[in-house]
Amino acid sequence: MKLRTLVAALGATLLVAPALADEPLKLGYIDPLSGGGASIGAIGLKTFQYLADELNAGGGVNGQKVEIVPLDNKTNPQESLIQAQKAADQGVRFITQGNGSSVAAALTDWVAKYNDRNPGKEMLYFNYAAVDPVLTNDKCSYWHFRWDANSDIKMAALTTYMKTQPEIKKIYLINQDYSFGHSVSQTARAMLKEKRPDIEIVGDEFHPLLKVTDFSPYIAKIKASGADSVITGNWGQDFALLLKAAADAGLQANWYTYYAGGAGGPTAVKQTGLSHRVFEITEGVPNAATPEAQAWEAAFRAKEGVTLFYPRAVNEMRMLAKAATEAKSTDAKAVAAKLEGMKIQVFDGGEGFMRAEDHQFFQPMYISSFGVQDPGAKFDEEGTGWGWKLVGAVKAEDTVLPTTCKMERP
Template sequence: MRKTLLAAALALPILGSAAAAEDTIKIGYIDPLSGGGASVGEVGLKTFQFLAEELNTKGGVLGKKVEIVPLDNKTNPQESLIQAQKAIDAGVRFITQGNGSSVAGALSDFVTKYNERNPGKEVLYFNYAAVDPVLTNEKCSFWHFRWDANSDIKMEALTNYMKSTPSIKKVYLINQDYSFGQSVRSQAKAMLAAKRPDIQIVGDELHPLLKISDFAPYVAKIKASGADTVVTGNWGQDIALLLKAAADAGLKVNWYTYYAGGTGGPTAIKQAGLNHQVFQVSEGLANLEHQSSRDFEKAFRAKYDFGLFYPRAVNQMRMFAAAADKAKSTDPVKVAQALEGMTFEVFDGGEGVMRKDDHQFFQPIYISSLGERSEKEPFDEEKTGWGWRLVAKIDTPQTMLPTTCKMERP
């Protein structure tokens, strides 16, 4: 009898944890939590944890609690695959990642091959920030969905704005030396040549990803080139340290960026005195006159000491819940089928659509500049007193570029 009771007592925690697991949807967050990308990885983790809490407060997803499982990939593709397998072994069937398109490519291939080998145990990959166009073109996968605009869409928006700025005469390109940075440089050159052939490219620099601690030599080259404008896709410490070096050198040019709003960027911009001279292309900004997103921003900043970097993450998590509700299931295959072609009211207002052809999400795109605020702009960045101001908006239909994806569906 004692042995029977002891066995039953030992079994209870196991049964309890299994029951708890069935009532929990785990999302594996695979991004850098150490190394050069940690500053953005930590921000992303806290953002997803906040969004999970938002869903759980409303009853979760189909009554199930959402849990974010942090997995440090050190911005390394091979380490990311180890972490993905670790997540799957722990019962995770949804993973999300955003920092590094080389990582994204590896994860997309891994998930696609895993699902082919493991029918009935499929995994979905939600991409919130890796923007190499190949991920929704020649390397597209049914198991990959992207909520950020790809780099071609962003460059199309930036160059359309730049072409109507006659003061731009000499442009310097500086980018990270991997697939995304190479895409930014090639598209910047091609699109500027087509839209403003009078603009001279006076520098075209590639540097190692998240390895440079001092950008002073690079800034010296920019100054020597006579450039009046810099175009960069740099992110993480590579944009913050680049802007810091520009501030230290007194470099006074206009900047057209993808990620100047990342950790340390606004502080460096203020130190450089670049009042509304640094532009960023994004899917949203804090100071838009849109009440529900401002309410979210206020609550988010009350909890954390930074603003919302990733409106696209909000769209991703809310659309995941909507897809599960539509499918009446959290099975990854059914969720994927529900996401295909889904239209959705996006975080900052307006309609977005997840294109079925390639699983690229399209949404309004904004160009903003950082500087002194008006009374209608309540949010500053990094306690600088400066905030983002809207300078241009591109509606969803105008962001849609064609795809070469040939989707293979299960």
Template sequence: MRRLVVAAALALPMLGQAAIAQETVKLGYIDPLSGGGASVGEGGLKTFQYLAEELNAKGGILGKKVEIVPLDNKTNPQESLIQAQKAIDAGVRYVTQGNGSAVGGALSDFVTKYNERNPGKEVLYYNYAAVDPILTNDKCSFWHFRWDANSDIKMEALTNYMKDQPAIKKVYLINQDYSFGQSVRTTARAMLAKKRSDIQIVGDELHPLLKITDFAPYVAKIKASGADTVVTGNWGQDIALLLKASADAGLKVNWYTYYAGGSGGPTAIKQTGLNHQVFQITEGFANVDHKESQDFEKAFRAKVDLSLWYPRAVNEMRMFAAAAEKAKSLEPIKVAQALEDMKFEVFNGGEGIMRKDDHQFFQPIYISSFGERSEKEPFDDEKTGWGWKLVAKVDTAQTMLPTTCKMDRP
């Protein structure tokens, strides 16, 4: 009898812990919180924490509080897998990551294999920024969902705009030397050749990811090439430092970028003095003429003291909640099935859809330029006084490229 009483006494705290755990929806945030990618990783963490608070203020997901679990991967694929296993061991069944397609590929493969070995304990991977097209093509997975437009979709839109700019004659490509950067350079070459065969590619440079502290030698090559335009997929410190070196060298060219609006980018653009000569392609930005997103931006900046880099993170978290409610379950397989072909009013306005065939989200995307603001652009960035201005909008239907995904379903 004494043994039974002792066993019951020991079990009570464990049952209490289990009950508490069941009251929480844990989302593992696997991104760089140290090293060269720390500035964007920290910004992303604050964004997801803010979004979790927004959901919790409305009752959480299916009545359960949302908790963001930060996990530092140092922008390293192997470290990411260690952190993913730690998350799973701590009861996490949803993970999110964005910075680095090499990491994204490793995580997608890890989660897929883990789920095959552990039926009933599946994990979902929510990708908010790793944009290598292969993740929703030949290496697609039922357990992976991407909310950012892939790099081919973005390059299609950028080059459609560039082909109508007669001043573009000589283009220099500079990108990070890993799967995403290699994809950007290859696709840019192919699409520009097809749409504007008169454009010369006068330089094509790959450099180590998040390792360069002084881009002056690279900028010297760009100047020497005679380029009038630079195309880059650089992100994090690699775009900020590249632009800073350009300012120091007095390089006066147009820039077509994926991530110039990230940490340090706007400050560096202002230093270059290139007023509306740096362009970015995104799924949204602060000065989109849309009241609800502008109200959110105002509240977000007041609380976090950052501009919202990731409208797609808002879509991800809100769709997560909507899918769980549709499925009436927090079982990952049921949430995944509810997300497939889900249509959703996106953060900056307009309809998006999560394509069932490959789990690629499609939404309106925008080309904007950074510089002096009019009354139509209420928000500046990084206290520079300059802000992003709409140049072109691409509707959802025009972003839908075909997929080669042949998805294995559970």
């Protein structure tokens, strides 16, 4: 009787294992595919689909094919929760999102509550671009992992560079009116006061998120203030339209940004005529990347017709695959345990690591300027003939800031 039971169990295992391998590893992509953020959301979707195809060409993850499930949240927190539930209903155990820290905060809370109610069916939330520091501080969660540097880390690197620019005398702050925009403003004020107390803040403006179609009134205020430089965390159409209005008004100022390289940004910068006067803080610069990264990006651009805006998405997907392979499982808790403290060689070169205490990823950061290409530069942007030039770099270990996270672990 015992022998029969063992044979039956082995037979059941042989039947189940291929069935599990046949099921895809689903990653729910919850970002705007319509509305004001659609252009940047569509690029993110292309990026993750390309990365899934790359993993699948190598045999998938633990023999499972990776499937990206697109879920349009219209950059709306409440809609995002509806899409998260749809993902759960489809058997999705990993979701990723990046556009909007208000969305990220809502998803972090939802995933934690969902996991409490559904033991054995836990989900992980992979954040590739929502950078409000609170997400890995007071609102940190075991189920949330962030691959982008938070806005405090980015501002620390950016202001360290700005400290060395003596021509900066008067700065105007303009940001989107939500948690991330307020964080950019607050942190910029604090860090500039510490590093360059001689700089005068001549304006601190907030505007509705993805609703303004004409930024000329804001540009008029910047011109009237006498600012020689502007700091903005604007992204998507809010950056492109802001720069378009600056070009129309002939504003002569330097711009220190988080997302000038986003969709439409390079075209808007070219329209201003301000060669190498618009700066961006990123985790990679295509024209200064390693040969391997440049070859990968060339193939990506040729196939998808867009720039790799998210090197961190490459890191995210490679780390997901590594964690699942090491765990020999795609169970959310097993993958989370492997991700904590994981070190990898990041896409653009150098080592990055996922801090276990708060699930914040640290990596080298770079400051670049956009303008007329240097001889031999490989990549221009959006057909402008202009490209990004490396002007400053910060090692991963020098980007580490303390955390207030007090994580509850399952």
